[in-house]
Amino acid sequence: MSEKTYDPQEIESRWQARWAGEALYQAEQSTEKPKFYVLEMLPYPSGTLHMGHVRNYSIGDALARYKWMRGFNVLHPMGWDAFGLPAENAAIKNNRHPNEWTRANIAHMKKQHQRFNFSYDWSREVATCDPEYYRWNQWFFLRMFERGLAYRKKALLNWCPRCNTTLANEQVIGGNCWRHEDQPVEQRELDQWFLRITDYADDLLNDIAHLEGGWPERVLTMQRNWIGRSEGTEVDFALAAHDGAAGGGKIRVFTTRVDTIYGATCVILSPGHALVNELASPEQQAIARRMNEDAKRKDPGDLEKEGFFTGHYAINPYSGERTPIWVGNFVLMGYGTGAIMAVPAHDQRDFEFCRKYGIPVKPVVRPADGELAVEATMKDAFEDYGVAAVAGEFSGLPTEEAKRQMNAKAEREGFGKAAITFRIKDWGISRQRYWGTPIPMIHCAGCGVVPVPEAELPVVLPHDINLADVKGSSPLSHVPEFVNAACPKCGGPARRETDTMDTFIDSSWYFYRYCDAHNPNEPFSGDIVRYWFPIDQYIGGIEHAILHLIYSRFWTKMMRSLGLIDWDEPVTNLFTQGMVIKDGAKMSKSKGNVVDPDEIVGRYGADTCRMFSLFAAPPERELDWQESGVEGQYRFLGRVYRFVTRNLEKARSVPNIRVPEVAALGEADRQVLRKLHLTIRKVTDDFETRWHFNTSIAAIMELMNEAQGREAELTEASLPDLCGAVAMMLAPFAPYLSQELWTELGRDGLVFKQTWPVFDEALAREDDVEIPVQVNGKLRSRVTVPLGTSKEALENAAMEDAKVREWVGGKTVVKVVVVPDKLVNIVIKG
């Protein structure tokens, strides 16, 4: 039979047409099989897939197909993170409605997905901009509101005076507006909705322990840092009497080192602290305002410490000392209480500040095995723990013990308490934007803030809107039909909430909806998600290590509080793939180094594109895109295709794989089958452990090299097994070609639903092994012996080897290291 030319466009379009409309990848609802939920992060429908997507999905798809072949009931869904600002920008720029723009993008990207033949169960597709989806965002919001988990408060927002709108934190670059790079962002105080993620701060931190091993360590570290739990003490410094502050005014500070409080030589307020306006002169208040703005604009590393003395004093409740009150630009308003006690002798930042302004430095803690430092000679703060040397009644205690006793005293006497502070803040979810989930609340002059009754959900986003003319407030506030509503309580005229929700809400629970995507009565059925959860494998980019992945964990814990589910964590295993780079830089439009997947597919086919993205580097590392490497993959697939098609007659002759008698095989068949089973072991092992598909593909290449080298002597004894197994091993990586080969071989059905080939020890075993022989650790010769040769026999064989004799002859053999089937090392002297 003559070989055929590999024509990926013909093969791929033929199978695509044949599979169109067929539900090949549907998960089963009831089955005896074990379940496997593999998930890739849903994309924002920007318009086209980029190589980062292709890489992400190629990894997930390989795993999904492999799991099918290992007999799992696989859930592998896909959807669209369809709300967000780019749709609004595009709407203004192109005079196109965000919905229309988004839907067109989804349609195009879905076509691209299907061209790649990623194995998604499209019957579960979710677009977060569908009212059927976002109504459940609203439903969750109401549940949280009922429990006080959603609340409203005033908060500072970033405001660009030229855009005349608020900006998200990520849209503030170096203190300036992302659209107007020379325009500093202002702060405005507005009412905002918040979710009480801090209620779960301890759970989010503690449950990280359950994720160890399944999640990359660095993601867990980043989350721990983000949550930023620290144990310490809150202490009140009373304002000194002559300040005239009526009613016993006080300054509450947070410290992790209350044991050093006898060394506090001043109290420092953040420039944003409420007391600044009471204690500072008008001139000083102006300085404080300038400091606030500097802090917003500048990189904290470039900001020099500065401050001023307010002229007022506070009383240290432990020592009774009068302590000057300063304002300092390095004290953060957003952390702790916005005020600190400065202990320059034991905190480097305080040390730098106090030395600059001539504030005394007072050492109070000495090293466990040393002397108390002397102020005049101190070059740096002593930050270690030790013994409280100057601490009134606590003097002489180890610092840890001093802390405990001093906490107890604060509590006893009512001027403070042990306290835990978190870096993580409640999640501000209000966005003054159009293209998002409407917050289901109504503002009534008489009744206040009233939730929309559940029966009226969803609160649908109005279609008619003029985004271009909207200035300075939420677009929805300009739509009277939307805004004007009857108060659900009193029936009087009222206004709807016009802010929409942060889109991170959409992506915090979408993977639950996949399980029961069309449920009209509830976000999902508890029974169905109990079957599929937790997610066995989540795959995505490292850039979501904090935001999305913390919000998702929070949402799961929140749903547990609501009684919807009964587990703590949504994702058992997380895999973060590396970036795709080209010419040493991340692909980006501004760098002009973007490779368009469509173009690669058009030139080489989807299989080649997928193969290369898996072959060029291990998945967790950066991938360097090289066009010539893509061609190499294309050549390899062509080589496989031609090999199989020109050997079809023999390869087809046996309908199913069976194990031939080893002894009866010819040398070529024997060696190729041996290599085949080594390859099966290798590829299987890669799937089961570390997903280094680059080495899996390399192993299959080696196998094909071996087969092609012995092609003339191969017979029906090996070719059916070889070709069938190669088709199956390629199935996770190159779905079109593998199916084509499978069908050409005369086998029935879908290749990725076959049983994964099984490693056969007997066929893989080698009769003889070549053993390297070293002399003093250097390779000097090799001897060939039967596998399993004993230590003694192996040593004898090595010593008899002619080359070894040359090296060893006349010298004293000190020692011989023999590792059977591996190596011999002869240690000589003289």
Place this chain on the structure above:
RNA sequence: GCCGGGAUGGCGGAACUGGCAGACGCACCAGACUCAAAAUCUGGCGAAGUUCACUCUUCGUGCGGGUUCGACCCCCGCUCCCGGCACCA
């Protein structure tokens, strides 16, 4: 500054548990096929030295030490690159 990750041929990378460094691919060189080219196939390909030649020797995994019969791998001390966090009291 703190916390991760990394450094191996001209390039991407392999060596999984301390046991033949450079698998596999790319690029390059040579040959076969061809009028020619493309495609395909075959061979070579870390560096230096040596041999007519098969070959052989020495060096070689960022740098300096150490452990070991044996180190890309383990330990100690550095350098550089990438990423994250960064006045969090």
